Amino acid sequence: MRVYSIGVDLGGTNLRIAAVDSDGKLLAKLTSGAEVQRGRDFVIGEMCNAIESARVRFRDSGELAGIGVGVPGFIDMDTGTVVRSPNLPDWINFPVREQIESRLGTTVILENDANAAAMGEKWLGAGRNTDHMAMYTLGTGVGGGLIFNGRLWHGMNGMANELGHFNVEPEGHPCGCGSRGCLEQYASATAIVRMAREAIDSGDAPDLADGARGNVEFTARGIYQLALQGHASAQKIYQKVGRALAIGIAGMVNALNLPMYVIGGGVSSAWEAFAPAMFEELKFRSFIYSTTAPDHVEQDQKHTVVTIALLGSDAGLYGAARLPMLTSIAQT
Ligand SMILES: [Zn+2]
Numbered sequence: 001m002r003v004y005s006i007g008v009d010l011g012g013t014n015l016r017i018a019a020v021d022s023d024g025k026l027l028a029k030l031t032s033g034a035e036v037q038r039g040r041d042f043v044i045g046e047m048c049n050a051i052e053s054a055r056v057r058f059r060d061s062g063e064l065a066g067i068g069v070g071v072p073g074f075i076d077m078d079t080g081t082v083v084r085s086p087n088l089p090d091w092i093n094f095p096v097r098e099q100i101e102s103r104l105g106t107t108v109i110l111e112n113d114a115n116a117a118a119m120g121e122k123w124l125g126a127g128r129n130t131d132h133m134a135m136y137t138l139g140t141g142v143g144g145g146l147i148f149n150g151r152l153w154h155g156m157n158g159m160a161n162e163l164g165h166f167n168v169e170p171e172g173h174p175c176g177c178g179s180r181g182c183l184e185q186y187a188s189a190t191a192i193v194r195m196a197r198e199a200i201d202s203g204d205a206p207d208l209a210d211g212a213r214g215n216v217e218f219t220a221r222g223i224y225q226l227a228l229q230g231h232a233s234a235q236k237i238y239q240k241v242g243r244a245l246a247i248g249i250a251g252m253v254n255a256l257n258l259p260m261y262v263i264g265g266g267v268s269s270a271w272e273a274f275a276p277a278m279f280e281e282l283k284f285r286s287f288i289y290s291t292t293a294p295d296h297v298e299q300d301q302k303h304t305v306v307t308i309a310l311l312g313s314d315a316g317l318y319g320a321a322r323l324p325m326l327t328s329i330a331q332t
Contacts, residue, residue: 002062006051007321008069009113010034012087012140015043017050018314019058020321022065024124028054029317040090048103055104066107066324069096070116070316072143077158080110086141086176109323113137113316115152115161117264117309118145120319125310126262133260134252135309136163136245138267141176142184151326164188168247186244189220189267195237196223205233224270238270242277249278250285253304257288264309271308282306 004021015034019027030050036043051067058064073085080097082088100108111119118127118135127133131150137143144163146153154160164184165177172181173194185191199205200212211226211234212218226234249261263271283290290296292304309315 003065003325004058004062005065005321005324006054006067007116007317007319007323008047008051008067009116009316009320010043010047010069010071010088011113012036012072015047015050016317017047017054018317018321019054020318021062022325024318027058027062030054036088040088040094043088044096044099044103048100051100051104055106064106066109066327067100067104068109068111068116068320068323069100070111070113070320071096072113075110075112075158077110077154080108082110107324107327109320109327111152111320111323112143112145112158112161114143115145115154116317116319116323117143117311117315118147118161118262118319119152119322120311120315120317121262121264121309122147122150122319123322124318125315126307127260130260132258133262134163134249134256134258135262135264136187136248137265137309137315138187138189138245138263139265140188140190142182142188143265163248163252166248166251168244183244183248187241187248187267192220192223192237192241192267193218195240196234199233199237207231208233220267220270224273227270227273235273238273239277241267241270242274242279243281245274246278246281246285249306250282250289253282253286253289257304259302259305261304261306262309263306264311264315266313268308275308279306 007018009016016031018029072087074083082091082094085091097108097110114137117137121127133147135145142164144161165182168183169181173185175182175185200209223234227238294303297303
């Protein structure tokens with residue numbers, strides 16, 4: 001009998017659920033509004049109903065390995081508790097694993113959403129041929145995930161991988177974490193819009209000001225469109241994104257010497273606009289990168305790959321589904 005599991009990706013706006021078999025084949029996918037404003041009990045109830053209907057549907061065709069749930073925020077891995085989540089205001093010390101397990105009577109693994117995305121890319125995406133990688137997710141904020149020997153690295157108490165709070169500018173823009181100049185303040189969608197507004201306010205970016213006034217959506221995506229159309233101040237903002245990312249990645253390359261760094265999340269679709277500046281800065285910031293860059297070493301030699309994620313917004317969903325399979329493999 002085929003083994004499958006159910007992955008859940010709970011974002012601020014969407015609740016997505018997928019049934020995936022152990023070969024990574026998608027069996028079913030379902031998306032609904034997260035309606036987090038209706039409270040945590042409502043969201044857990046909706047999640048359990050959707051999981052249950054998927055389970056009933058595949059009852060005769062496979063054995064359920066368990067349920068993996070990706071949630072934004074700090075997770076206590078030992079207890080399966082959401083300690084705090086920026087997108088889910090009333091989820092404070094909320095025992096999500098226990099809540100779902102008691103309702104559905106099956107194994108539940110709770111994971112941070114960026115970690116789940118890293119696992120998805122490792123399993124079926126850019127990292128499928130490596131056992132060690134770091135992943136950056138560039139969205140509203142910047143998240144991270146680290147995989148060593150095919151498994152997620154959680155640190156002492158699950159708080160590892162805050163790659164978005166790596167410092168790239170000591171006296172830079174204040175960050176929500178209390179520090180200044182974190183990567184998140186230069187490489188997230190929020191930061192891109194802020195930097196564009198700053199450029200407009202300084203009077204140095206008349207083309208961006210026109211863009212903001214015109215029909216172009218004034219979002220990170222809209223600013224990317226302006227960059228593609230050749231607007232210099234929009235291009236400059238994405239070059240800033242690339243350089244900030246390079247400083248963050250260089251620190252990781254220097255510390256860990258991993259073979260692969262994957263960049264995902266919505267902002268990664270602007271790869272063309274930020275990657276050239278990123279690669280240029282990486283060679284300057286990390287001697288290890290410059291001596292192991294793919295264009296520096298022979299093809300059969302070990303090299304450092306920095307690349308775009310392949311699974312798009314499904315990475316977290318596939319990664320969440322993978323987690324219970326790994327647990328059951330480890331137990332057998
Ligand atoms: Zn920070």
